Amino acid sequence: MTQHFLLSSAARTLKLKDIYKGGEDAAYAQFCKLRWPETDGEAVCPHCGCCESYFITTRRRYKCAACGKQFSVTSGTILHSRKLDFTDLLAAICLLANAAKGLSALQLSRDLGIHAKSAWVLAHKLREALADETDKIKLDDECEIDGAYFGGHIRPANVAEKRVDRRKGRHQTGKRRVVIAIRERKGRTLTFVRKQEHEGVAIAKARIARGTVVNADEASHWDTLNAFFPTERINHSEAYSVNGVHTNFVESYFSRLRKMVSGQHHWVSPQHLHQYAAHAAWLEDHRRETNGCLAGRILRNALAAPISRTWTGRWQKSASLT
Numbered sequence: 528m529t530q531h532f533l534l535s536s537a538a539r540t541l542k543l544k545d546i547y548k549g550g551e552d553a554a555y556a557q558f559c560k561l562r563w564p565e566t567d568g569e570a571v572c573p574h575c576g577c578c579e580s581y582f583i584t585t586r587r588r589y590k591c592a593a594c595g596k597q598f599s600v601t602s603g604t605i606l607h608s609r610k611l612d613f614t615d616l617l618a619a620i621c622l623l624a625n626a627a628k629g630l631s632a633l634q635l636s637r638d639l640g641i642h643a644k645s646a647w648v649l650a651h652k653l654r655e656a657l658a659d660e661t662d663k664i665k666l667d668d669e670c671e672i673d674g675a676y677f678g679g680h681i682r683p684a685n686v687a688e689k690r691v692d693r694r695k696g697r698h699q700t701g702k703r704r705v706v707i708a709i710r711e712r713k714g715r716t717l718t719f720v721r722k723q724e725h726e727g728v729a730i731a732k733a734r735i736a737r738g739t740v741v742n743a744d745e746a747s748h749w750d751t752l753n754a755f756f757p758t759e760r761i762n763h764s765e766a767y768s769v770n771g772v773h774t775n776f777v778e779s780y781f782s783r784l785r786k787m788v789s790g791q792h793h794w795v796s797p798q799h800l801h802q803y804a805a806h807a808a809w810l811e812d813h814r815r816e817t818n819g820c821l822a823g824r825i826l827r828n829a830l831a832a833p834i835s836r837t838w839t840g841r842w843q844k845s846a847s848l849t
């Protein structure tokens with residue numbers, strides 16, 4: 528029997544110990560290389576685009592020869608005004624790349640010896656950056672669409688006579704959300720967080736190219752998809768797969784997301800669910816890549832992503848770690 532790729536040594540191209548052994552200078556050189564790939568790591572001013580600058584060695588900052596403004600390797604990116612060492616940032620990225628079911632902020636904070644809130648904000652910034660990979664794309668290869676509900680769980684009362692009918696709206700918390708996922712069988716996964724699954728029809732119209740075959744289950748709201756796409760329907764009460772008609776790929780995505788939420792984060796708030804959903808989709812789409820390749824992707828995405836409107840200054844704004 529052939530060995531699974533992830534068990535082979537070829538899948539392990541990045542080691543935590545090498546990051547720390549290489550030290551701050553080597554980690555910094557990695558950042559420069561991925562921030563400025565066109566100039567092979569030579570600084571380019573983010574203010575005016577000039578390639579000539581003076582390096583202020585002690586502070587690892589540059590002063591532009593043309594406009595005179597100062598900048599660093601992370602200026603204007605999602606890692607703008609970073610406080611962590613470059614080795615710790617690379618280590619955080621390595622740990623995140625290695626965690627197939629995601630990584631909780633507490634675990635990351637313990638591994639790096641940093642405050643849990645710093646770990647929480649950093650991980651969210653990295654998730655936001657990697658979601659940019661699919662931000663604008665349209666799917667055009669055979670797709671599957673489905674929704675899965677998360678959150679809003681009401682614990683039944685201890686004493687039976689005090690238990691309420693949890694299906695009734697007035698007993699619900701309002702925190703229940705559905706993650707709608709559209710997955711290409713040989714490509715990318717797009718995720719959206721909404722209140723109702725039927726909202727997925729409008730999303731499909733916007734994000735799937737016309738003429739693409741769409742597989743869906745028997746839920747009646749997917750009937751309208753038929754007006755826009757060639758659709759294949761599978762009735763799960765009869766079978767999970769018939770002659771290539773199934774939603775198994777999108778179900779494996781939900782399986783990973785459920786394990787991530789219940790096994791790592793334990794509880795996630797509705798306002799941040801989209802970040803975890805996108806992270807799980809990214810892990811699913813790149814599941815056959817080496818850990819070095821994944822870490823490179825995360826860092827490249829982070830250095831290409833603009834300053835986050837959601838997460839900048841978040842440490843000060845919020846104490847909630849979900």
Ligand SMILES: [Zn+2]
Nearest residue numbers: 572575591594
């Ligand atoms: Zn400049």
